[in-house]
Amino acid sequence: MKAQLLTGIRQMQLCEVATARIKEPTDVLLRLEWIGVCGSDMHYYETGxxxxxxxxxxxxxxxxxxxTVIDFGHEVSGLQKGDQVAVEPAISCSQCDQCRAGRPHTCRHLRFLGCPGQVEGCLSEFMVVPAACCFPTYGQITLQQAVLCEPFAIGVYAVxxxxxxxGQSAAILGAGPIGLSCLAAARAEQAGGIFVTEKIDARLAAAARAGADWAANPENEDVVAQMRQRQADGFDIAFECAGQQETLDQAIEVLKPGGKLMIIGIPREERISFNPDLIRRKEITLINVRRQNHCTRKAMDLIAQHRVDLDDMITHTFSFAATREAFDLVAGYRDGVIKALIRVNA
Ligand SMILES: [Zn+2]
Ligand SMILES: [Zn+2]
Structure with a gap:
């Protein structure tokens, strides 16, 4: 089978590799259909x-x-050959204290698709995963929408x-796929007053189309002053989705006393910091979000029931052979890209 291999910093090659095979009785052999390019892939692509x-x-x-399900081991139930599935990329052990406590996303033996040292990713024609990672679409959502379920589930989980x-107010800092997912999930929960900040105008426009009550670019205006003016009491919840010290600071500034800061973005720096005077006086609750937990089916249902519309997030599509172009586009934040999808099975 063919696979796209990372071979160095910003280097990728389409190669012939050994075809994926079923080993465990709970394994499922999948033929990849569509693949999304994620910001976290960019960390590996650009910095290794x-x-x-x-x-x-x-x-x-x-x-x-x-x-699409091609084949499966003899202990698999609930799947048929030919089923279309969304894939949950986290493979947990089901045995450790975290799994037993209902936290498979922090499993002690977690393996996540495309994470170095864990398990190889999905940029290939075929792949084998445990049946627990396969969520049939039942024809209720498209294969492109099924790809969006992974980032969207993170927004659903964060909310x-x-x-x-x-009726609670929310500030969302950063309107990439994860920020837009938080926006969609917060709207589905009927948040009252969702304000979005983002430095890329195409993403701001997407946030406005997706129903943000106010959206602004911090490069053009003092967003903290503007948000304070419009939401004098401050926000109930801030979703930090940019992974920047600057946005973490802004989030603390605009939260109301007793507010919650959801930390979702992945900072490139080794440390982040907070003004202790501000977080202490306001008694801000800091909550880290590690991917998502048990939110894939809910994400799929919200899309299937038309309670959210994420199609606008898909700005570019590429052939499998052009995967590297997709990565370069996303790495450069070029051409208004929000989510680039790769068609594997053309
Ligand atoms: Zn992702
Ligand atoms: Zn575990």
Missing amino acids: RIGSQVVKYPFIVGHECSA ERSGLQQ
Whole structure:
């Protein structure tokens, strides 16, 4: 089978590799259909690492995908050959304290598709994953929408974990795919007053189309002053989706006393900091979001029931052979890209 291999910093090659095979009775053989390019893939593509996770070349990245079931082991139930599925990229052990406590996303033996040292990613024609990672679409969402379920589930989880109640206000800092996913999920929960900041105008426009009550570019205006003016009491919840010190600081500034800061963005710096006077006086709750937990089916249902519309997020599509062009586009934030998808099975 063919796969796209990372072979160095900003280097990728379409190669012939050994075809994926079923090994365990709970395994499912998938033919990849569509693959999404994620910001975290960019960390590996451009710097060869995220924190302590360092790529050993050659390596296959990619974790957002939809696929068709080709075959499965004898212990698999609930799937048929030919089923279209959204793929949950986290493979947990189901045995450790975290899994038993209902936290498979922080499993002690977690393997995540396309994470160095864990398991290879999905940028290939075929792939084998445990049946627990396969979520049939039942024909209710498209294969492209099924790819978006992975980033969208993170927004669904962040909103769920924030405890957002109907009518509560939200500030979203950063309107890439994850920020837009938080926006869609917060709207589905009927948040009252969702303000968005973002430095790329095409993404701001997408946030406005997706129903943000106010959206502005911090390069053009003092967004903190503007948000304070419009929301004098401050916000109930801030979703930091940019991974920048600047946006973390802005989030603290615009939160109301007792507000919650959801930390979702992945900073490139080794440390982030907070003004202790501000977070202490306001008694801000800091909540980290590690990907998502048990939100894939909810994400799919929200799309299937038309309670969210994420199609606008897909700005570019590429052939499998042109994967590197897709990566360069996303790495350069060029041409108003929000989510680039790769068609594997053309
Ligand atoms: Zn992702
Ligand atoms: Zn576990």
